[in-house]
Amino acid sequence: MKKRLHVLALIMAVTMALTTLAACGSSNNNGGSATNNPSSTNSGTKEPAKDTITALLPPVSGNFQSNFEQMEKDFNELYPHLTLKIEPASWEDMTQKLDTQVNAGSPPDIAFIGSGGISKYLQQGMLMDIKDVVTDEMKNDFDQIPYDYMAYEGGQYGFPAYMEVHALGGNKQFLEDAGIDWKGVQENGWTYDEFRKAIQAGVVKNADGSTRYGFVFATAGVASKDYLGILAKSAGMPYYFDQDMKYTYTSQNFLNLLTAVRDMIDDGSMPKELSSVDAGKRWNMFLTGQTMITGKGLATFENSANLNNAKIKANDGSAVAGSIEAEYIVLPVPAFFGNDFVPNTVVDGYVTFRGKKEPTQEHKENVAKAAYFLASGKVAAQTNNDLFSAHITASAKEAAKSMEVNRMPENVVAVENMLAQAVPNRTDIPVDKAAAAIKIETEVIVPKLQALLANEITPQDMYDAVKAAAIKTFGEDGIVVD
Amino acid sequence: MIQTVKTPTKKRKIKGDSVWGYTFIAVALLVFAMFTAYPVVSAFIISFQEYKPLGSTFVGIENYKETFASELFWKSIKNTVVYTVLTVPVALFLSFAVAIMIIPFKKWLQTTFKAVYYLPAVASGVALSVVWLWIYDPMKTGIFNRVISIFGIENQNWLGSSATAMLSLVIMSWLSSHGTSIIIYLAALLGIDNSYYEAAELDGANFFQKLWYIVVPFLKPTTLFLLVTGVIGSFQVFQNAYLMTGGGPDHATTMVGLLIFNNAFTYFEFGQASAQSLVLALIIAVISLIQFKFLGNDVEY
Numbered sequence: 001m002k003k004r005l006h007v008l009a010l011i012m013a014v015t016m017a018l019t020t021l022a023a024c025g026s027s028n029n030n031g032g033s034a035t036n037n038p039s040s041t042n043s044g045t046k047e048p049a050k051d052t053i054t055a056l057l058p059p060v061s062g063n064f065q066s067n068f069e070q071m072e073k074d075f076n077e078l079y080p081h082l083t084l085k086i087e088p089a090s091w092e093d094m095t096q097k098l099d100t101q102v103n104a105g106s107p108p109d110i111a112f113i114g115s116g117g118i119s120k121y122l123q124q125g126m127l128m129d130i131k132d133v134v135t136d137e138m139k140n141d142f143d144q145i146p147y148d149y150m151a152y153e154g155g156q157y158g159f160p161a162y163m164e165v166h167a168l169g170g171n172k173q174f175l176e177d178a179g180i181d182w183k184g185v186q187e188n189g190w191t192y193d194e195f196r197k198a199i200q201a202g203v204v205k206n207a208d209g210s211t212r213y214g215f216v217f218a219t220a221g222v223a224s225k226d227y228l229g230i231l232a233k234s235a236g237m238p239y240y241f242d243q244d245m246k247y248t249y250t251s252q253n254f255l256n257l258l259t260a261v262r263d264m265i266d267d268g269s270m271p272k273e274l275s276s277v278d279a280g281k282r283w284n285m286f287l288t289g290q291t292m293i294t295g296k297g298l299a300t301f302e303n304s305a306n307l308n309n310a311k312i313k314a315n316d317g318s319a320v321a322g323s324i325e326a327e328y329i330v331l332p333v334p335a336f337f338g339n340d341f342v343p344n345t346v347v348d349g350y351v352t353f354r355g356k357k358e359p360t361q362e363h364k365e366n367v368a369k370a371a372y373f374l375a376s377g378k379v380a381a382q383t384n385n386d387l388f389s390a391h392i393t394a395s396a397k398e399a400a401k402s403m404e405v406n407r408m409p410e411n412v413v414a415v416e417n418m419l420a421q422a423v424p425n426r427t428d429i430p431v432d433k434a435a436a437a438i439k440i441e442t443e444v445i446v447p448k449l450q451a452l453l454a455n456e457i458t459p460q461d462m463y464d465a466v467k468a469a470a471i472k473t474f475g476e477d478g479i480v481v482d
Numbered sequence: 483m484i485q486t487v488k489t490p491t492k493k494r495k496i497k498g499d500s501v502w503g504y505t506f507i508a509v510a511l512l513v514f515a516m517f518t519a520y521p522v523v524s525a526f527i528i529s530f531q532e533y534k535p536l537g538s539t540f541v542g543i544e545n546y547k548e549t550f551a552s553e554l555f556w557k558s559i560k561n562t563v564v565y566t567v568l569t570v571p572v573a574l575f576l577s578f579a580v581a582i583m584i585i586p587f588k589k590w591l592q593t594t595f596k597a598v599y600y601l602p603a604v605a606s607g608v609a610l611s612v613v614w615l616w617i618y619d620p621m622k623t624g625i626f627n628r629v630i631s632i633f634g635i636e637n638q639n640w641l642g643s644s645a646t647a648m649l650s651l652v653i654m655s656w657l658s659s660h661g662t663s664i665i666i667y668l669a670a671l672l673g674i675d676n677s678y679y680e681a682a683e684l685d686g687a688n689f690f691q692k693l694w695y696i697v698v699p700f701l702k703p704t705t706l707f708l709l710v711t712g713v714i715g716s717f718q719v720f721q722n723a724y725l726m727t728g729g730g731p732d733h734a735t736t737m738v739g740l741l742i743f744n745n746a747f748t749y750f751e752f753g754q755a756s757a758q759s760l761v762l763a764l765i766i767a768v769i770s771l772i773q774f775k776f777l778g779n780d781v782e783y
Contacts, residue, residue: 099747105535124750125536210622220642273620275731276642281619356536439749443554450731454643457732 051363052083053370055110055350056101058094060161061386067379075373084370102126107353109367110158110374115149115347115425118157119434128354129155130368133361138372143392149347149425159375160349162389165418166230167343169297171286172327174212178202178292182329186414189341192260195334199269202292214269216291220278224449225441226296230344231257235336239426240437242480247437249445250467250479256337258459262452275453287323293331296344299388299415302328302407330411332418343418347425350374390419436473444469525756533752545757555758557733558741559765564648565737566716569655574708576656577663578701582693584664585671596668600661611725614654615641618726641727644734651722651735663708670704671697706777710770717766738762 059065068086075084087108089097094113101107107126121127134156139147146160175182178201190198199214206212219227232238236253248254264270271277277285283301286294287308305328311319335341350371359367373379381399384391388407391397448462470479529545531538549555584595602610617625618640627637640650678696687695720739723729729736729744738758746755 096747099750103533103535103750103752120750125534271621273637273639273642276618276620276639442744442748447730447732450642451644454639454731456644 048081049362050081050083051366052085053110053367054108055084055086055112055370055374056089056094056098056108057086057110057112057374058089058091060112060348061383063386064383067382071374071379074378075370078373079366079369082366082369084373102353105356107355109363110350110352110371112161112348113351115160115349115351118150118152118351119431120438121351121353122152122155122157123431123435126353127155127157128352128359128364128367129157130352130364130371131156133365133368134372138368138376141372141376141393141395145422145424146347146349146392148427150349150351151425151427153427153431158349158351159371160347160392161375161380162349162384162387163345163347163392163419163422164298164387164389165343165345165415165422166226166296166298166333167415167418168215168293168295168331168333169286169301170293170329170331171289171291172329174202174289174292175329178214182331183410185331186329186410186417189332190334192334192336196260196264196267196269199264199293200267203268210290211268211271212289213271213285213291215264215293215295216270216277216282216285217274217295218277218279218282219274219449219453220276220281223279224275224453225446228257228261228445228449230296230333231261231336233342233344234333234339236339238342238423239429241426241429241433245429245433245478247470247474247479249440250463250470250481252482253337253339254466255459255463258452258462260336261449262455262459265453265455272455275450284320287320287326289324289326295333297328297330299330299390299407299411300386302330302411303388306406327408328411329408330414332414341421342423343421345419345422390415433474440466440469440473525759528752529756529760531753533750533756538753541753545753546761548754549757549761554733554736554741555738558736558738561648561733561735562717562719562737562739565652565655565719566713568652570709570712570716572656573660573663573712574705577660577667577708578705580660580664581667581671582697584668592668596661596665599664600659602659603661607721608725610658611722615726618650642731644731647727647731647734651726654722654726663712666704666708667701670701674700702777706773709777710773713769713773714766717762717769 057064057068065088068088072084072086076082094111098107098111098113102121102124105126109128118127131151131154138159142160143163146163149163150156150158150160170180170182172182178198180198180201202212202214204212217227232249232254235257237248237251237257240248242248265272265274282291282294283304285291287305305326308319308323309325309327310316312323312325332341332343352367352371376393377395378399380393380396381391381403384396385400385403385405388405391400444466448457448465451457452459452462467479528538530540530542532541580595580599584592587595619625619627620637620639620642621627622631622637624637624640626640630638638646640646674696678700679692682692682696718739719737720743723735723737723740724743727735729740739762742755742758742762745751745758
């Protein structure tokens with residue numbers, strides 16, 4: 001009996017050990033390295049080898065992930081020898097999942113990320129340059145500016161899905177009440193002085209003691225980076241580096257911009273608690289009539305506002321608590337201190353990765369085909385329509401003709417105007433310099449901006465801190481002095 | 483002759499019960515080796531490298547030099563020490579007080595209280611943080627701000643201001659999960675023989691004298707255990723700062739755990755992150771050693 005128990009316990013122990021090992025083993029087999037070697041067929045025939053392409057995709061639009069099965073099927077019909085295997089991820093998990101896979105040396109072949117992340121992964125040596133396998137037909141389908149956002153130092157690292165403008169959004173009724181000619185602003189833009197007068201006029205003290213602010217921007221945590229970055233574009237600092245590759249956030253414009261950021265809070269146009277207002281909070285403030293203008297504003301917000309309006313009209317209990325009907329008006333960011341308006345454009349798309357093993361030419365071609373399939377035609381048309389984003393491929397524009405979108409025509413024109421003024425991507429900035437600028441941004445700019453917004457330091461203090469960090473990183477000669 | 487002596491010894495070793503022992507601990511040993519020992523050794527090696535998935539380069543003690551020269555590292559250590567000093571003793575006191583208050587109850591009521599106090603330990607930390615974010619809403623409508631408005635205090639930017647951000651995390655810790663400590667204290671309290679209390683009563687001791695002369699000395703091993711594990715846990719704290727403040731504003735709540743996470747997963751500087759985690763491990767080891775040296779002299783287990 002004792003011996004039997006021993007044997008039983010041993011079996012259990014071995015099973016547990018094997019389970020653990022099996023779990024580790026299977027994780028090593030997933031990912032890019034396994035798929036980098038398409039199984040070869042008989043060398044005598046010309047039939048293409050079978051291959052599997054993996055993609056890690058977040059819920060880019062509301063319906064995006066529910067279409068995965070159809071996308072995989074459509075791709076397989078188009079290329080019967082290829083299998084597209086899509087792994088869904090939530091936005092929250094996306095970066096962590098991808099980073100873990102990248103650092104383990106087995107990323108997916110394709111991942112949906114912002115073009116801003118390219119330098120980070122390129123520095124790790126884990127991106128796959130598909131420049132030599134992109135056909136003219138693929139390349140010519142894309143608008144040039146968004147296409148170039150996926151390029152870096154001469155390489156092409158995937159295809160863009162859309163180009164979005166980070167603009168502002170206004171409540172039509174409140175804008176008109178404050179006497180703001182929003183159509184004129186959409187057409188001709190506005191200066192910081194005009195904008196400041198407008199947001200001051202938008203402040204209303206309600207009878208219950210609460211305040212409707214003129215302007216609320218999400219700045220809590222990392223969102224503060226967006227706030228400053230979006231304003232800096234139109235304050236003479238469209239990039240971290242100027243044409244002479246000198247760091248621009250040390251110019252007088254930067255100090256003036258920081259002063260403006262503080263002034264808008266001090267005069268009561270923005271709430272004094274701004275540093276704790278996150279993206280959800282400010283959108284809630286917009287829908288509940290606590291602010292006239294909000295930021296950052298994406299085209300898709302018009303859709304969210306429309307949906308909430310419909311719920312209010314239908315007396316639907318799932319409408320945002322305390323919300324009012326609000327017509328969303330797309331507004332440009334003001335131009336600061338006599339500088340040109342430069343829209344902050346973001347390009348997100350399907351970035352191509354490689355595993356530890358060198359990918360074969362055939363696999364590269366297959367990955368490019370899959371990335372192009374996702375970034376163009378019907379898939380792109382449907383996704384961008386859901387997002388109210390402009391189409392950036394001829395094939396998606398064609399496919400979208402038969403699809404209906406409920407957008408305010410003025411907003412469509414306003415977004416198109418801004419996109420037309422988008423500045424091209426800088427592909428000449430060396431990877432290490434871009435990474436150093438991102439490090440200053442995370443370690444100095446974001447924390448100091450939080451302190452500035454909380455009124456704990458002065459604009460001059462923040463400017464000095466950023467300048468000191470820039471000199472330490474790029475040297476006295478590596479920064480703009482004016 | 484020698485061979486004849488050796489052979490039976492070998493046989494005895496293989497045939498003995500010890501072989502079963504080694505076989506059974508093999509699983510635990512394997513899991514320990516794979517998920518604890520290997521990562522530690524790996525971290526030690528990576529701390530001397532600039533890590534890249536396609537091939538790391540040896541950089542000597544550069545990562546350690548950068549760590550010790552980094553102002554942010556020392557600031558994060560200071561923040562962690564402040565957080566630990568403010569949270570661990572209060573947590574011990576609260577758990578002890580709750581356990582003392584629960585112990586006179588009947589068993590079913592004790593169990594109910596134990597379950598109630600343990601509940602937050604089962605809840606997801608992320609969900610708890612979301613609730614706390616809501617409590618700390620900076621606007622006048624926020625729950626905490628409404629409470630302080632009763633006393634005529636203006637609404638505070640709890641998590642957004644350096645003056646209150648750390649305090650907010652500390653308050654969250656004070657009012658969060660003490661369930662595990664309460665259960666451990668209760669178990670220890672039940673282990674004290676009634677005869678000590680009876681003798682004290684005969685001597686005319688009051689409640690506080692019984693507490694001071696009987697309960698506190700008897701619970702010293704438990705307190706030491708909770709203190710050491712509490713300090714270790716507090717030094718590794720990461721989730722609260724990550725979810726509530728992101729380390730801000732101006733690094734006022736950047737704990738060393740969060741700094742290591744950022745270095746590894748935001749900047750991909752695994753070498754520096756590994757060096758910092760080993761320095762942290764060393765700091766924790768030294769503090770634990772000091773605690774055992776000064777508080778554990780007369781503790782018997």
